[in-house]
Amino acid sequence: MLAYIVRRLLWLPVLLIIVSFITFALGYYGPADPIVALMGQNYDPEVAAQLAHEYGLDQPFGVQYLKYLERVARLDFGESIKYRNQPVLRLLIPRLAVTIQLNVASSFIGVSVGIAVGVIAALRRGELIDRLVVFGVVFGRAVPVFVAGPILLFLFARTIPVLPPGGWDGIFSRSAVMPVLLLSIGPMAVFARQTRAGMLEVMGQDYIRTARAKGLHEMTVVTVHALRNALIPLLTILGFLLGSLVEGTFLTETIFGIPGIGQFAFEALGGRDYPVIITVTLLVAVAYALGNLWADLLYGVVDPRIRQA
Amino acid sequence: MTTVLEVRGLKTQFFTQDGVVQAVNGISYDLNEGETLGIVGESGCGKSVSVMSLMRLIPMPPGKIVGGEALFEGVDLMKISDDEMRSVRGNKIAMIFQDPMTSLNPVLTIGRQVGEALELHMGMSKSEARQRTIELLEMVGIPSAADRVDDYPHQFSGGMRQRVMIAMGLSCNPQILIADEPTTALDVTIQAQIVDLVKKLRDEIGMAIIWITHDLGVVAGLADRVAVMYAGFFVEEAGVKDLYGDPRHPYTIGLLGSLPRLDAERGRRLVSIEGLPPDLIALPEGCPFYARCNYRIDRCETENPPLRLVAPNHRVACWIDVTTAQPTR
Ligand SMILES: Nc1ncnc2c1ncn2[C@@H]1O[C@H](COP(=O)(O)OP(=O)(O)O)[C@@H](O)[C@H]1O
Ligand code: SF4
Numbered sequence: 001m002l003a004y005i006v007r008r009l010l011w012l013p014v015l016l017i018i019v020s021f022i023t024f025a026l027g028y029y030g031p032a033d034p035i036v037a038l039m040g041q042n043y044d045p046e047v048a049a050q051l052a053h054e055y056g057l058d059q060p061f062g063v064q065y066l067k068y069l070e071r072v073a074r075l076d077f078g079e080s081i082k083y084r085n086q087p088v089l090r091l092l093i094p095r096l097a098v099t100i101q102l103n104v105a106s107s108f109i110g111v112s113v114g115i116a117v118g119v120i121a122a123l124r125r126g127e128l129i130d131r132l133v134v135f136g137v138v139f140g141r142a143v144p145v146f147v148a149g150p151i152l153l154f155l156f157a158r159t160i161p162v163l164p165p166g167g168w169d170g171i172f173s174r175s176a177v178m179p180v181l182l183l184s185i186g187p188m189a190v191f192a193r194q195t196r197a198g199m200l201e202v203m204g205q206d207y208i209r210t211a212r213a214k215g216l217h218e219m220t221v222v223t224v225h226a227l228r229n230a231l232i233p234l235l236t237i238l239g240f241l242l243g244s245l246v247e248g249t250f251l252t253e254t255i256f257g258i259p260g261i262g263q264f265a266f267e268a269l270g271g272r273d274y275p276v277i278i279t280v281t282l283l284v285a286v287a288y289a290l291g292n293l294w295a296d297l298l299y300g301v302v303d304p305r306i307r308q309a
Numbered sequence: 310m311t312t313v314l315e316v317r318g319l320k321t322q323f324f325t326q327d328g329v330v331q332a333v334n335g336i337s338y339d340l341n342e343g344e345t346l347g348i349v350g351e352s353g354c355g356k357s358v359s360v361m362s363l364m365r366l367i368p369m370p371p372g373k374i375v376g377g378e379a380l381f382e383g384v385d386l387m388k389i390s391d392d393e394m395r396s397v398r399g400n401k402i403a404m405i406f407q408d409p410m411t412s413l414n415p416v417l418t419i420g421r422q423v424g425e426a427l428e429l430h431m432g433m434s435k436s437e438a439r440q441r442t443i444e445l446l447e448m449v450g451i452p453s454a455a456d457r458v459d460d461y462p463h464q465f466s467g468g469m470r471q472r473v474m475i476a477m478g479l480s481c482n483p484q485i486l487i488a489d490e491p492t493t494a495l496d497v498t499i500q501a502q503i504v505d506l507v508k509k510l511r512d513e514i515g516m517a518i519i520w521i522t523h524d525l526g527v528v529a530g531l532a533d534r535v536a537v538m539y540a541g542f543f544v545e546e547a548g549v550k551d552l553y554g555d556p557r558h559p560y561t562i563g564l565l566g567s568l569p570r571l572d573a574e575r576g577r578r579l580v581s582i583e584g585l586p587p588d589l590i591a592l593p594e595g596c597p598f599y600a601r602c603n604y605r606i607d608r609c610e611t612e613n614p615p616l617r618l619v620a621p622n623h624r625v626a627c628w629i630d631v632t633t634a635q636p637t638r
């Protein structure tokens with residue numbers, strides 16, 4: 001197990017170098033010129049050349065990339081082109097804080113509500129509540145964020161105006177309700193579906209019969225003997241959860257005008273702000289890698305058969 | 310001799326999409342203190358369902374106990390509340406199952422799984438339960454029990470897991486231990502060890518046992534009395550010597566004929582009963598064994614024979630007397 005963790009951790013920097021190289025290359029050979037984007041209508045070739053020189057954009061690819069790597073190693077992610085002379089890192093940190101709050105709240109709600117709903121559906125298999133859950137899951141998975149978002153806005157900001165249509169006053173404000181709800185739909189649907197399937201399978205296992213034959217209360221049978229087994233396969237979809245959150249975050253932050261990483265990246269894409277784009281991409285890759293590592297470690301904690309392997 | 314369990318007319322059915330599965334069709338028997346009753350029959354004849362019904366562990370739906378009583382300590386187990394039933398399960402009546410590989414929870418330690426019943430029924434603290442679990446594991450012959458109590462099921466072999474199940478079953482000193490084919494999934498040498506262990510523990514503890522098997526050979530050396538089950542009915546019930554020495558039901562005779570015997574003539578083919586048991590969804594009106602019976606008479610096709618006493622402690626459900634009748638086909 002320890003060797004496995006170490007091996008996984010050693011892979012992390014390799015992965016990051018590969019990701020940074022690909023993004024950097026895409027940006028370098030990409031069709032758009034950041035200086036053009038920056039200057040817009042005031043374009044002047046002389047000034048443009050000067051700016052390009054200032055940012056080191058006139059140097060060969062290899063040189064630019066190596067310089068970049070060396071700076072990244074010192075946690076210097078360069079300066080934003082759009083926000084002139086502002087270090088990317090300084091721009092990033094407050095936005096990252098917003099995004100992390102949004103995602104933690106959404107995954108917490110999505111996962112816990114999803115699991116609870118899945119357990120109830122499985123225990124009430126075939127009854128009305130189970131059918132509602134199954135329908136809700138299909139619905140929740142079929143409707144994309146960019147459709148559900150405007151629907152929510154229309155319902156709760158216009159028709160019954162109880163919530164602000166956008167902006168951000170912190171995670172514990174009313175402005176967070178809709179975005180958190182929106183972002184939690186995906187994980188909620190997936191966890192409800194998987195928990196239901198897992199519980200249905202586990203409740204039919206021999207060891208559940210053994211637990212009942214011991215005289216345990218049904219509540220104990222479900223929570224102690226069944227749930228743990230049913231949740232093990234769910235850990236494999238934690239990686240997926242991360243993917244859905246990353247995707248959802250970009251859209252949600254853009255729809256609700258939330259000053260997080262998603263909106264920042266969206267803006268950077270429009271402005272061809274390479275240093276920002278590359279840094280955000282790296283960040284997402286790190287999040288993915290750590291998320292999957294975390295899921296694997298949890299697997300080991302929950303399943304003794306893997307822990308000892 | 311006191312009777313610890315009186316089963317009367319127990320009847321369990323499953324209401325499925327294909328129809329009503331008549332799994333147990335009104336069986337009656339007594340179990341005496343310290344006695345071992347073997348229930349023998351082919352796979353699917355309702356052995357498991359009959360004992361799971363006693364414990365009220367039939368999945369409902371689709372299952373339903375449609376009739377009968379089971380008197381234990383003066384109360385009918387079929388009528389008591391769920392809470393009262395739970396206080397019987399694992400405490401006064403314990404059960405061990407066929408497949409030790411799947412009957413233990415893979416994510417909980419052995420100590421936890423055995424200790425659970427002790428905490429629940431005996432009111433022990435965690436540490437008392439742990440101490441007692443170690444003693445129980447030693448009692449069932451698990452080497453270095455104190456070290457193994459924190460291990461998980463996958464770290465034990467099949468035979469060792471069945472020993473754990475036995476320790477769990479006996480943890481609260483039950484009056485009755487129900488063993489549903491506990492050796493079927495094990496290989497022959499391990500089977501013999503488990504049977505010997507149960508015999509030894511029975512002599513020490515004195516619980517009554519209901520031992521279910523499809524193998525007449527296994528119960529021969531273990532049971533005091535044997536009941537033969539067919540299509541959800543008891544068709545013969547007798548003391549172990551009588552059943553083996555003087556079988557009176559054509560089905561029992563067929564089963565015994567198909568047992569490999571050490572003293573059989575070399576080269577003699579084993580007799581096996583031709584045909585299949587009836588479909589429990591469409592049970593015939595008459596004797597359930599009619600289609601396969603070599604002694605059948607016309608009456609058998611329309612009337613199902615009740616169990617009747619043919620000798621002291623020997624009951625048979627058959628219209629004819631095999632000691633005098635000749636095979637009719
Ligand atoms: N949950 C169930 N649903 C439908 N039929 C069942 C169920 N459990 C058992 N049965 C049926 O009841 C009959 C008796 O089964 P069982 O008692 O398990 O046989 P065995 O003698 O092998 O232990 C079988 O025909 C089986 O198909
Ligand atoms: S009652 Fe008839 S069919 Fe049934 S076992 Fe006896 S002889 Fe055979």
Ligand SMILES: [Mg+2]
Nearest residue numbers: 356357489490
């Ligand atoms: Mg069975």
